[in-house]
Amino acid sequence: MTLFDNRNRTKSDETHRVYAAYELAHTLVDFxxxxxxxxxxxxxxxxxxxxxxxxxxxxxxxxxxxxxxLRLMREIKLLKMGRIADLAEREET
Known part of the structure; x- marks a missing residue:
């Protein structure tokens, strides 16, 4: 996965929650x-x-x-979460 890849936000329930939290923060900053x-x-x-x-x-x-x-921080966090999940999957197999 790469930065700003839409698939990063839907990899798991946890990545979806992180994406939503950052989106809320982004909207509050906008207001x-x-x-x-x-x-x-x-x-x-x-x-x-x-x-x-x-x-x-x-x-x-x-x-x-x-x-x-905020957007860059979100994307870096999602990218890291995806890599950790990928490593965990590889370890299980």
Whole structure:
């Protein structure tokens, strides 16, 4: 198996649960980033709140940057889980 191979997520119940957990985290990060950008945009309408808006834009950007990191972490974990399962199968035979 290779990274980003769709078969990695369905090898077992455990890989399916790991995939689902990472997908949930990815979605929560997406919502967090979107909320930061929306609130930050609203704050930019008020001169006194522009600094807070800038901070929310920075936080939103960091959250968006975390998304590909989460996906890569998920894929590495699934790949490792698949290799361990393959080794276990070879040992049994």
């Amino acid at each position: 967090g980033a979107a909320i930061c950008f929306v609130i930050g945009s609203i704050l930019f309408f008020y001169q006194d709140l522009q600094e807070a808006g800038t901070w929310l834009f920075l936080i939103g950007s960091l959250l968006f940057a975390a998304k590909p990191t």
